[in-house]
Amino acid sequence: MHNRISARGWLLLLLPSLAVLGLLYVGPVINLVRISFAHHDPQVGVVANYHLTNYLELIRDDFYLEVLWRTIRLSVLTTLFSALLGYPIAVYITRATGWRQTLMFIILLMPLVTSVTVMSYGWLILLGRNGILNTIFLWLSLIDRPQQLMYNETAIVVGLVHVLVVFMVISIAASLQSIDQSWVRAARSLGASSSIAFRTITLPLSLPGLRTGALLVFVLSMSAYATPTLLGGTRYKFLSYLVYQQAISLYNWPRGAAMAVLLLIATTALMALASAYGQFRTIRSRARLGSIAAEPSTRIVRSAA
Amino acid sequence: MSYLRVSDLEHAYGTHRVLEDVSFSIDEGERLCLLGPSGCGKTTTLQVLAGFVKPNKGSVEVKGERLEGMPPEKRNIGIMFQNYALFPHMSVFENVAFGLRMRGVEKEEIRKRVMEALQLVRLPHAAAKRPVQLSGGEQQRIAFARAVVIRPNLLLLDEPFSNLDARLRLEMRTELLDLLRNLSIATVMVTHDQEEAMAIADRIAVMHRGRIEQVGTPSQIYSHPASLFVGRFIGESNVFDASLRTGGGELIASVEGLGEFSVPHNPAVKGNAAQLMVRPEHITLSSVAPAAEEGRNSAYGTVEQHMFLGHRSEWIIRSGPHRITVWQSGKPEGDLRPGDDVTLSWPKENTLIVPAERAHA
Numbered sequence: 001m002h003n004r005i006s007a008r009g010w011l012l013l014l015l016p017s018l019a020v021l022g023l024l025y026v027g028p029v030i031n032l033v034r035i036s037f038a039h040h041d042p043q044v045g046v047v048a049n050y051h052l053t054n055y056l057e058l059i060r061d062d063f064y065l066e067v068l069w070r071t072i073r074l075s076v077l078t079t080l081f082s083a084l085l086g087y088p089i090a091v092y093i094t095r096a097t098g099w100r101q102t103l104m105f106i107i108l109l110m111p112l113v114t115s116v117t118v119m120s121y122g123w124l125i126l127l128g129r130n131g132i133l134n135t136i137f138l139w140l141s142l143i144d145r146p147q148q149l150m151y152n153e154t155a156i157v158v159g160l161v162h163v164l165v166v167f168m169v170i171s172i173a174a175s176l177q178s179i180d181q182s183w184v185r186a187a188r189s190l191g192a193s194s195s196i197a198f199r200t201i202t203l204p205l206s207l208p209g210l211r212t213g214a215l216l217v218f219v220l221s222m223s224a225y226a227t228p229t230l231l232g233g234t235r236y237k238f239l240s241y242l243v244y245q246q247a248i249s250l251y252n253w254p255r256g257a258a259m260a261v262l263l264l265i266a267t268t269a270l271m272a273l274a275s276a277y278g279q280f281r282t283i284r285s286r287a288r289l290g291s292i293a294a295e296p297s298t299r300i301v302r303s304a305a
Numbered sequence: 306m307s308y309l310r311v312s313d314l315e316h317a318y319g320t321h322r323v324l325e326d327v328s329f330s331i332d333e334g335e336r337l338c339l340l341g342p343s344g345c346g347k348t349t350t351l352q353v354l355a356g357f358v359k360p361n362k363g364s365v366e367v368k369g370e371r372l373e374g375m376p377p378e379k380r381n382i383g384i385m386f387q388n389y390a391l392f393p394h395m396s397v398f399e400n401v402a403f404g405l406r407m408r409g410v411e412k413e414e415i416r417k418r419v420m421e422a423l424q425l426v427r428l429p430h431a432a433a434k435r436p437v438q439l440s441g442g443e444q445q446r447i448a449f450a451r452a453v454v455i456r457p458n459l460l461l462l463d464e465p466f467s468n469l470d471a472r473l474r475l476e477m478r479t480e481l482l483d484l485l486r487n488l489s490i491a492t493v494m495v496t497h498d499q500e501e502a503m504a505i506a507d508r509i510a511v512m513h514r515g516r517i518e519q520v521g522t523p524s525q526i527y528s529h530p531a532s533l534f535v536g537r538f539i540g541e542s543n544v545f546d547a548s549l550r551t552g553g554g555e556l557i558a559s560v561e562g563l564g565e566f567s568v569p570h571n572p573a574v575k576g577n578a579a580q581l582m583v584r585p586e587h588i589t590l591s592s593v594a595p596a597a598e599e600g601r602n603s604a605y606g607t608v609e610q611h612m613f614l615g616h617r618s619e620w621i622i623r624s625g626p627h628r629i630t631v632w633q634s635g636k637p638e639g640d641l642r643p644g645d646d647v648t649l650s651w652p653k654e655n656t657l658i659v660p661a662e663r664a665h666a
Contacts, residue, residue: 182390188377189355189384190455191407200403204394 036257046253054258064242064259071239072266074153074228075221078160082217083210085161086168090209093169094176108166116226123231127155151233159231160221167220168213175209176202211278215271222267239263308333308491309459314363316349323349324360325515331508334489338506340496342538346515347495351461354493356380367458378407383457383490387464389448391436397423397447398432404455422454423447425484442473449481453488460485462494466501478504499539503527511535528655531573533662536582543588543629547581547658549574558658562625566602568656578661585632587655590620592641594648603650604629608643622647 005013039049058064093104111119126132127149134146149155179202187197228238239259246256307330314327324346331337339347352358354365356377365372372380383404391400401422405415423429426446436444445465452460465481466474482505485492496502502509503523510520511534519531530536533544547558549568558581559565568581594605606624620631620641629649641647 180388180390182386182388183392185355185357185377186384186386186390186392186451187403188357189380189382190404190451191378191381192403193376193378196407201392 032257033261035253036261038254038257040252040254042251045251054254055262057255058258058262067237067239067242068262068266070153070236071222071263072270074156074160074238075218077157078164078221079214079218081157081161082165082168083214086165086213087172087210089165090169090172090176090206093173108169111163112166116230119227120230123150123155123159150231151235153232153236155231156228156236156238159227160224163224163227164217164220167216168210171213171216172206172209175206175212179205214274218271219267222263307331308335308368309493310364310366311350311354312364312366314350314353314360314365316346316353316358316360316362323515324353324363327363327512327515327517329510329517329520331491331493333491336485336492336494336505336507338494338496338502338509339512340499340502340509340538341512342497345512347497347512348463350512351463351493351495354459355382355384355461380459381455381457382459382461383452383455384461385445385448385452385463385465387467389436389444389468391444391447391451393436395435396432397428397434397436397439400436400447401451401454404451408455418454422450425453425487426450441469442477445469445477446480449484453484453490457490460490460492462492464496465494466496466498474501481505503539511538513538529571530582530657530659531571533580533582533659536657536659541585541630541632542582543585543627545581545627546661547579549577549579549658556658558656560627563627564602564604566604566656567653568658569654571658574658574660576661579658580661582657582659583629583651583655585619585630586617586634587651588629588631588649589651590622590631590633590641591648591650592645598650600653601650602653602656603648606647606649608641608645608647610643611641622649624649 034050035046036054037050037052039047039051039053041047089104089108093101096104114122124131128134129146129148131149133149134143137143138146183201183205184197187201188194192200223240224238225240225244228236229241232238240263243256243259243263246252246259310330312328314324316322316324327346327350329337339350341347349358353360353363354372356372356375367380391397392403395403398419401419402415405418410418420429420432423432426449428443428446428450431439431443431447436447439447445468462481466477469477478501485505494502494505506523508520508522509526511518511526513532513534519526519535521529526535527539530539536542537544545560545563547560547566550557550559555567556570557565558568558579560581566581571579594603604624606622606627606629608620609623609628610621612619617632617634620633622629622631631649
């Protein structure tokens with residue numbers, strides 16, 4: 001069969017998407033980086049006079065650093081809880097069939113298709129001072145007066161996990177689906193109980209899905225805007241809110257751009273760190289494995305000689 | 306007392322009955338093959354032995370110990386899976402070592418036994434490789450090493466050759482038989498391939514629709530099939546509807562349009578309706594009518610087709626409403642061409658009768 005596509009053919013096929021990406025993504029990002037070094041004049045706006053002042057100011061700004069640190073910290077927590085919650089759900093989804101599987105997906109996708117306004121009312125009803133949770137706790141006499149359940153960091157994490165856990169579930173489920181049940185059976189027949197078979201076979205083979213899911217959730221939560229703004233209130237802000245404030249409310253584009261670039265750098269650096277750590281571990285385990293296998297075979301060679 | 310005893314297994318998936326009254330037993334070191342078409346219940350039987358499927362009824366005993374309710378990991382049964390099921394994230398060494406690790410065998414001992422097992426299958430140099438780096442035949446040998454390194458009480462082989470190409474299949478068949486003979490582990494193998502079953506097994510259990518139709522040595526099954534299904538599933542057969550009567554102290558089967566033949570008794574046949582089977586390789590062709598011979602049956606027909614197939618010739622003979630397939634390894638007497646009249650003859654003991662069923666069931 002002759003259906004190979006030449007290099008030029010590939011390029012031609014890629015062209016539309018490359019054009020769109022270049023026009024709508026790469027160009028603006030380059031421009032963003034450029035503006036982040038520009039001078040801000042309250043009267044004129046962006047002035048093409050480039051310096052590092054925007055960055056230096058940000059690095060010295062305690063409030064900014066606090067928000068950056070909160071964004072990173074809460075994103076890591078969100079990723080962690082999404083993994084812990086998402087894994088069992090993914091296992092359930094891969095084992096469930098028919099309407100149960102469909103129902104589970106609908107429940108998971110609901111927050112993604114619900115508008116932010118509707119969701120904010122939902123949280124108010126649930127977590128507000130006169131909300132369902134406070135009413136129940138009062139009625140059970142667990143508390144003696146209504147507590148503030150919204151507008152704190154816990155609420156941000158709960159909200160982000162609620163919205164983002166679906167990405168974790170889908171990527172873990174895809175990974176689990178590719179695991180052949182005969183591997184698990186083989187492990188069982190060789191003496192592994194079902195929990196040991198899970199630990200030695202299913203879990204390690206689903207790690208790629210877990211990794212992809214963690215990446216997605218982390219990136220999405222680092223750049224989340226609506227949920228943290230809604231549930232964090234005025235005191236607990238996320239970085240994306242500060243960027244918005246600078247660029248839209250204060251018209252300080254250079255400062256906003258510098259914040260955005262720093263957010264981008266922080267996210268990329270953390271991801272690179274995580275992937276480097278992952279690679280280091282695989283290399284180490286391969287090396288260890290190699291030594292186990294190499295020793296006896298050299299011994300055989302020696303005994304044969 | 307038998308080493309493995311399987312009694313009265315019954316199982317159904319929903320309303321679909323997959324096992325009915327399945328019983329067999331094997332002796333120490335014996336190799337039994339469950340043979341049958343797909344959906345006959347052979348794989349379910351294997352799953353029951355392994356502990357992956359809990360049967361609705363029936364029992365499994367190994368060395369007098371009942372296995373009911375025992376989880377797979379406690380049964381000490383080695384399984385070679387159809388797709389080998391080698392763990393992709395572990396090296397060959399780790400794959401083979403897995404069962405020993407689970408048993409808490411000491412590290413030095415694991416190393417020794419894994420390397421012994423790898424040498425047994427002639428792949429000690431593959432220890433550090435990953436399963437994906439191995440060929441199909443090598444993967445199978447590793448799967449075998451992994452299954453036997455734990456010194457199992459029972460070895461289960463699930464369609465061991467189905468994932469290999471035709472050439473390799475023959476090679477591995479000889480190799481596996483050698484390994485099994487050397488280790489002499491009680492083995493239950495499942496296959497749909499009659500040749501594989503006959504090559505590997507000491508005894509064959511032919512399964513059909515969830516039941517065991519016949520258990521016996523390969524030659525018993527081949528020469529004395531208990532049912533039409535067994536006769537047709539193993540080897541080729543010419544099958545005719547026949548009616549039985551006794552005449553002159555002999556059992557006579559008459560086939561309309563073909564003739565009357567004296568046949569050996571088959572206790573499975575009740576009543577006087579039966580089916581008569583003659584295997585193509587048992588029939589001799591000749592252009593001149595041979596003198597009626599004691600202990601031989603004969604019939605007459607016309608040559609319809611002749612095919613030269615290298616190691617044998619295949620002839621299609623028309624006789625009244627019947628078409629008969631005949632295989633000859635040498636040249637038949639005289640020069641036969643399509644349209645020539647011909648005499649077919651075959652020994653009485655190779656004329657088989659089985660209980661009547663619908664001919665094309």
